[in-house]
Amino acid sequence: MQESPSASLPSAAAPVHQADRKKAWQRGRSTYRPGRFTGWIVPLLFVAFMETGARLGYIPARLxxxxxxxxxxxxxLALRGELLMHVAASVTRVLTGFIAGSLLAVATGLLVGLSRRAEALLEPTFQALRAIPSLAWIPLLLLWLGIDETPKIVLIAIGAFFPVYLNLVAGIRDIDYSFIEVGIISGLDTRGLIRHILLPASLPYLFAGLRNGVSLAWMFLVAAELIAATKGVGYLLSDGRETGRPDLVLAAIIVLAILGKLSDGILRRCEQASLRWRDARLQKQA
Incomplete structure (x- = not known):
């Protein structure tokens, strides 16, 4: 029986259909514009549910x-001025530790991304250090650095370092080598390659690492403020636990969530401003 000519059409047309689906997906993402208050829907529903459950007695108020x-x-807390004091202390620690950890991560990531020798030398150690829990650093930092602000900032810097480092290295490895060859042919030295090719090409990865890093910085803050802290949002958590006040513990958690969301929003705005060329290219392709 002779095979029908149309039998080969699906396989030939499959790439076309895949390309159409890809364009439709990109078009859908580029044309969708969420409402201004869309992100508030889930939190407001949760608040309404918890308030109703507590008022009706389904949720124990003591818990x-x-x-x-x-x-x-x-x-x-705000009227007494305590909230501002605790927030200012925590923001200062997170900002200092995050900047220090991120700068060190960018420098180390560029070194590892450019040199296979540095990668072979440093990568196994970093992977081992990354697996150490944040609380495990506290006794060592206390022995080395005392009980002032330094061990807190160092612990936060450790938390911010690894996401930024790992994402930047992944971004450098993902760069098409032809771009680097063009830079070398054009006479760029190492500094020029970093400034004009490596960093711009790996910016999406770098911002992903920065956003993950700032989230971990806030998580490590709680552990950092267990190191003989007398102020800070993490201290509020500990104080609420010791005094048996779940309202104070949950209030501190809410403040941490708000501060984390604000810092992530700032980095997201910076990312959008720095990567407008990519969004414009995607819209053009769609």
């Missing part, structure tokens, strides 16, 4: 106070 009580606790 999870209603959101209205948490808002009252935060308001009292």
């Amino acid at each position: 999870f106070p209603p959101p209205s009580e948490l808002l009252q606790t935060i308001s009292q």
